[in-house]
Amino acid sequence: MSRFDAFLAGFEFRTATPQYEPGDELPVIITGRDGDDALVRIGDTRLRLPDTDVAVDDEVRIRVTAFDADDATGEAELL
């Protein structure tokens, strides 16, 4: 990112429910656990990582495997 880009980054009205597509790879912070599943909340969008052994607050990279745009929920796997 150039110096100029750093000034313009984030210069927009960002949605509370960011949308993703299967295949998207992204860095995230693990925000919760539900039994064996890890949960990632990005704004009000919720992603579930089934049977994933990571702790809350861990910083990881994930790949989105399924996403429901209406609900802003989906599933992802650890990379």
Added chain:
Amino acid sequence: MWAANAAEVGAALFPAVTFLLAGLLATGIGTGYGTTIAFVTLVFPAGLLLGTNPILLFGAILSGAVFGDNLAPVSDTTIVSAVTQDADIGGVVASRVKYAVAAAVPAFAAFLIAGATMTTTDPAAGSGVTAGAAWGLLHLIPVAIVIGTAIRGRHIVEAVSWGLFTAFVLNVMLGYFDLVDVGVSDVLVFMAPESGLVTALDTAPLIGAVIETVPAGEAGVGGSLYNGAVGFFPLIVLTLLIVAGAQIMRQGGGFEALQRWLLDTVATTVRRAEVTMVLGTAMVNAMVTINTAAEIAIAPYIRTLGRRFNINGYRRANILDANTSALGYIFPWGGGVLAGYSAMQTLPDEYGWFTVDMVVNPAAVFPYVFHGWFLVAVFLIAAVTGFGREYVSDRESEEVSRV
């Protein structure tokens, strides 16, 4: 005064121009308190001579201090906000320009309108002061040296040290040529009771300039160099106590309980979480006099709340610092307001025409710290509308470069 006359800045324009200049200085030197004291001592009397409304002028100075405290890369609040939210200082500053400008533009307009409409005082008649001297601008040299050295990547302590050294040499030289009433002993002086050794040292060349013989009860160290350092001890002690208190709260589980309650009942959506972050920071800063200490106290909550919604480090640092900078200069008990008020109280001794009535009551100035209010408003609007919001997946903050 000389610059104001040269630019023909009238009483009505003076607050708006003062806001800009104070903002520039504070952004350069990184200390809002220092800027407030410098402007109250040097620019405030000049404004009164032109007939500017004193309360509005004090509000303009504090607004400039807010701007710089918020934006300056070398400001203590900027550094705390970046380091506690794991974001690099350069990226944090770049990402917060949009908020600072969004607040500064309406603040500048407000100072123009208020300057033109608010009643002004009679220009201090009979003061005998009609123009300043151009050499007064020489005082900007040390500031330029600090900014230049810091921009060249030198450590901030080194940059400030060069500024101090230049200011010392400059003031002693101006004093030597009778342009200002400053001598070496105003900068640093050791006051000792009279004895054979002290008398010998007092009359010695060079070293004698910083030694004075005084009655036994008045022995001590003085001068602006010493007093400036001593002035920071309360902040150091308060910061240590707050960090210790926060650590005890963390170990005892209080931090976790409060965090859980916030997440379960208050911050249930990303909008509500960001509004909570804005109001929480504002509330703590409204209660604690020294804003850097308040910022250190609230920083862990902002970090955890923000991370629970994958809000990236830049956004968290910006929410934290904007409200810290703003509130520290608004309420009458805020450190910045008190620093300015203390400096103002010395003015009647300094200028014969400056009467005690001209000192601004700290409780009167809070509505006029326009930039501070606009900055809080910008962040409340940004939290609700999502303006400037960035998630970790949008952009990861770079590694923290610790100054």
